[in-house]
Amino acid sequence: MSSESAGGSGSLRVIRRRAPEGARHPVPSAPDDQRVAVVIPAKDEAERIAATVRAVRAIPHVDLVLVVDDGSEDDTQHLARGAGAVVVRHSHNRGKASAMETGAAVVAMRDAETGPARLLLFVDADLGATAVNAAPLVPPVLHGKADMSIATLPKQAGAGGRGIVTGLARRSIHAATGWAPAQPLSGQRCLTRAAFDAATPLARGWGVETGMTIDVLLQGFAVVEVPCDLRHRASGSDLKGQLHRAAQYRDVAMAVAARRFRHYKQKVSRDDPGEVPGPSGQAGQAEPPQF
Ligand SMILES: O=c1ccn([C@@H]2O[C@H](COP(=O)(O)OP(=O)(O)O[C@H]3O[C@H](CO)[C@@H](O)[C@H](O)[C@H]3O)[C@@H](O)[C@H]2O)c(=O)[nH]1
């Protein structure tokens, strides 16, 4: 595990695990040509989606705003389209991670055949006008200082959590990678296509951010947390909020368990390469995860 300062991004700390042999990730060669697609997973977000779409359209380098309507029962899709987004829709609700996968797949279809794939900027639908403040996530990735940037948000009005889910996610990421993020659940993230692919298939539902951070770091990509002045609809301490946290806890735990199991299988294959050959015949070269 090492860290460096992200040039052009103040004193941000870039986290990079020692990369597995052969895993060197090239930086974009021509930042001026690099375009960014904003992907917004949205379930019943009629109240805020138009403001969010309008705000992200103002972020430099963004040439595509894609809303994935995840089976909403309200007017989310029409409001998003009216605000200038491209909209695709799940006919029924599949969860946030699935909406992100759909969004990334649609962006890939629209990427130019030649030239760099767009950077993916994932933004929640409930940020409203503050969504423009996700802009600082782009430069560290655009300039190759990091492969994934994650927003850290200021304290949110009305937030009623006790840090239980956040603590589970942070401890689990730390156990797997040696790095403890300040806000492990933050879904506002900018990634290169290569970093996104490293995290696919995504962990389900609310486990997506925890799984993504572990997967990306374990494959030698660099990550940075960037403070962004974003406001979202925080979960309160009422029954609805606590039920939501129970679902988040379940999904984070499942994402971590799946990665532990994968690590166990890789360890078995490393210990006995004759039995289960590694993918490239170079088993044992990667730094083993710690969990
Ligand atoms: O089935 C769903 C549920 C939600 N969403 C969208 O996902 C985003 C995040 O949902 P939200 O209800 O705002 O969740 P929070 O608990 O506020 O989310 C925090 O925690 C999540 C991880 O548990 C992260 O994904 C979020 O980025 C982070 O803000 C929003 O755009 C939703 O519309 C879907 O696309 N499908």
Ligand SMILES: O=C(O)[C@H](O)COP(=O)(O)O
């Ligand atoms: O309210 C929150 O921040 C999330 O729902 C996570 O809950 P937590 O407070 O248990 O980490």
